[in-house]
Amino acid sequence: MKNSIIILMAVLALAASSCGGSGSTTGRQKEVTLSAAGATFPQPFYNLAFKKYNEAGGPLISYGGIGSGGGIKSLRDQIVDFAATDAYLSDEELAEMPGEVVHIPTCIGAVVIAFNIPGVTELKLTPELLEGIFLGNIKMWNDAQILAVNPGLVIPDMEITVVYRSDGSGTTYIFSDYMTKVSSLWNEQLGTGKALNWPSGIGAKGNPGVAGTIKQSEGSIGYLGFEYAFAQQIPMARIMNSSGFFIEPTLDSFTAAAAAEIPSDTRVMITNSPNPSAYPITSFTWIIMYRELAYGRHSRDAAEAAVSTVKWLTGEEAQAIATSVHYAALPQNAALQAAELLKGITYEGQPVLK
Amino acid sequence: MSGDRITKGLLFLSSLTILLLSAGIVVSLLGGALQAFREFGLRFIISPAWNPTAGSEEYGAMSFIAGTVITSILALIICIPMAFSTSLFIAEYFRGTRTSGILRSLVDLLAGIPSIVYGFWGFYALRPLLVATGLTDQGFGVFTASLVLAIMIVPYATSLSAEIISMVPAELKEAAYSLGATRREVIFSVVIPSARSGIIASFILALGRALGETMAVTMLIGNANVIPKGLFAPGNTMASVIANQFGEASGLKMSALIAVGLLLFLITALVNYLGKLIIKRFA
Numbered sequence: 001m002k003n004s005i006i007i008l009m010a011v012l013a014l015a016a017s018s019c020g021g022s023g024s025t026t027g028r029q030k031e032v033t034l035s036a037a038g039a040t041f042p043q044p045f046y047n048l049a050f051k052k053y054n055e056a057g058g059p060l061i062s063y064g065g066i067g068s069g070g071g072i073k074s075l076r077d078q079i080v081d082f083a084a085t086d087a088y089l090s091d092e093e094l095a096e097m098p099g100e101v102v103h104i105p106t107c108i109g110a111v112v113i114a115f116n117i118p119g120v121t122e123l124k125l126t127p128e129l130l131e132g133i134f135l136g137n138i139k140m141w142n143d144a145q146i147l148a149v150n151p152g153l154v155i156p157d158m159e160i161t162v163v164y165r166s167d168g169s170g171t172t173y174i175f176s177d178y179m180t181k182v183s184s185l186w187n188e189q190l191g192t193g194k195a196l197n198w199p200s201g202i203g204a205k206g207n208p209g210v211a212g213t214i215k216q217s218e219g220s221i222g223y224l225g226f227e228y229a230f231a232q233q234i235p236m237a238r239i240m241n242s243s244g245f246f247i248e249p250t251l252d253s254f255t256a257a258a259a260a261e262i263p264s265d266t267r268v269m270i271t272n273s274p275n276p277s278a279y280p281i282t283s284f285t286w287i288i289m290y291r292e293l294a295y296g297r298h299s300r301d302a303a304e305a306a307v308s309t310v311k312w313l314t315g316e317e318a319q320a321i322a323t324s325v326h327y328a329a330l331p332q333n334a335a336l337q338a339a340e341l342l343k344g345i346t347y348e349g350q351p352v353l354k
Numbered sequence: 355m356s357g358d359r360i361t362k363g364l365l366f367l368s369s370l371t372i373l374l375l376s377a378g379i380v381v382s383l384l385g386g387a388l389q390a391f392r393e394f395g396l397r398f399i400i401s402p403a404w405n406p407t408a409g410s411e412e413y414g415a416m417s418f419i420a421g422t423v424i425t426s427i428l429a430l431i432i433c434i435p436m437a438f439s440t441s442l443f444i445a446e447y448f449r450g451t452r453t454s455g456i457l458r459s460l461v462d463l464l465a466g467i468p469s470i471v472y473g474f475w476g477f478y479a480l481r482p483l484l485v486a487t488g489l490t491d492q493g494f495g496v497f498t499a500s501l502v503l504a505i506m507i508v509p510y511a512t513s514l515s516a517e518i519i520s521m522v523p524a525e526l527k528e529a530a531y532s533l534g535a536t537r538r539e540v541i542f543s544v545v546i547p548s549a550r551s552g553i554i555a556s557f558i559l560a561l562g563r564a565l566g567e568t569m570a571v572t573m574l575i576g577n578a579n580v581i582p583k584g585l586f587a588p589g590n591t592m593a594s595v596i597a598n599q600f601g602e603a604s605g606l607k608m609s610a611l612i613a614v615g616l617l618l619f620l621i622t623a624l625v626n627y628l629g630k631l632i633i634k635r636f637a
Contacts, residue, residue, distance in 0.1 A: 067601035161492050166577030166590075168406070168602025190407060194602045197405040202494050202588055203577025205598055216477070217492045 032305040037064035038071020038084030040206065041109055041170045041225050042285040044325050046084065049318045050309075058312070059305040068170045069194065075101070075288055078296050081306040082289040086170020087194065088267040089288065100291040102345060103266050104338050105284040106313050108328040110254045111175045112281070114234040115221040116214050117141055117155060123237040124150050124246045127182035130239075133221060134162055134179070135189060136200035141219065163213050163222030166203030168194040174283040175223045178271035182280075223281075226254070227326035243276035253279035254328035266337055284334070285327075287313065294348045307345050307352040314338040383619060386612030393606060398613060404579040406599075406607055413610035415617055420581045421589035422618070425496055425571065426564040428585075429503035433560060437508045438553070441515035446545055447537075449520065458516065465509035473573035476502040481574065490586040494576035497585045502570050507560035514559060518552030519545060551633040558629030565622050568593040592618040 043065040050061040071083035076097055132138035141158045165172045173194045179186040190196045204213040207228040214220045229236050238246040247253050257270045257278035272280050287310050293303035319329040345352050401414025448454040481493035522545050530540045576588020592614050603611055
């Protein structure tokens, strides 16, 4: 017994000394590390931007792509410095947060309708066709309704397989928000949400899963983030917007969707934009953070680093990174509003940005 | 003496940790599932509805229970002939030969492959094959998932069965041979009967693993939250729906997912209990 106590003490002493050693090494570098979590939709942009910012002397930021819902939860539990979401917080969700939360738009993402039909690279779709296909009422590719919108198109006699997201996702939210606006049948049957009660089709996990499934399955069609379809070179449909034009999904047509009036808290869905040159299934994606950053054990250093990171993210340099990975840059009005909102963020009542 | 007491204490402590952990899992599952059961009652278990849209939320676990049970049992049925014959090959027919050594390490290798890799293989190699047979349009569905599941659980059943078969006492077999029995007769009337309970136990362990498998199933089953309409129709399993929807869930939906987890826990416990009963019966 005595021997074992001595051994135990020796182990403890060793452990203590080694802890002291590592403590002094971390003391040397006074680098702030931030943690953030949330949406996977803008993750390719954030990963690249945060890496570049860190290389340029900014803080080290770890970003967990755990989904918008997970990000909101993490922010509520105050275990991240900021979170990211594709769907803005509802009044109810805002009331549940322990402090006032600010939404900062960082870029514009679009949901595209990608398809895999042998021999077909161009397809035009109207809201009515989208409704029919995704609700399972149009079952064949050579349906008369599809041919009426796409005259002259040679399309095989093939069954349509709808591919949707099996996991809860902001992508589904954006797509269903648009569909709810343009189709009353959709509104009745499915509504808007991050996960839906799909009447038919196949579910795949994550944007990469949907992209892979469409690419591998002839006769399939599905919705996914633009950059994923672009990267996999899957053909995307032109969608008829509210002005009756068939719009190709491009970064310019996404930015055009955001050129409208934006409320001061930026909580707005810009799907089905009235702008005649706008692609209709687009959305802001947001960083969310508390207006007052002195909470719990949150340090002033971390608060300053977080605000300057988000400010940089909405600035010109980071917006150029966004377009390089196929997200549309914020239009000027949104960027100005983001800057204005960031000025209002405080630590112990004092503005963090000077 | 004191060394003994320390050993005893340590063993007791680690066993206690396991007990506490299991109890903790049950308690937290029960706590999390309470809201769903309060809202839907027993209907949660028998209803196949799964509608997450805010305002008309309704959750039921039946589609996932059906998907889990169907895929696991189907996988077990496909697995039995493969695992049984392989284990006999390794542990009895070609016992001690180089071939059986290679085969045994191959089986162990299969057990070590991560399930996501099986999923990829199923997605890119097996699925197009099934589509080519014309039995299924897109290749996603219960059958594809079961087939990959079967291959995933074969190593577990094979390894354990082979171990048990090789433990059959040589005296028993020699006695049978000396009575003039052929090799086939020895296997079917001596080896298998005396290893029976162990072989059954190995298949129950394999079934337990099939029940909880997630990633490979998610990639192949089609993730449609309905009771599968046929062997080649899409469906979903309990583990798969939890993995899929956990990230964005909150409130009632989170509770429903935890309740699905609780049911999976109970089903697995039930399978293990039934296994114990069967083993007792045959032993």
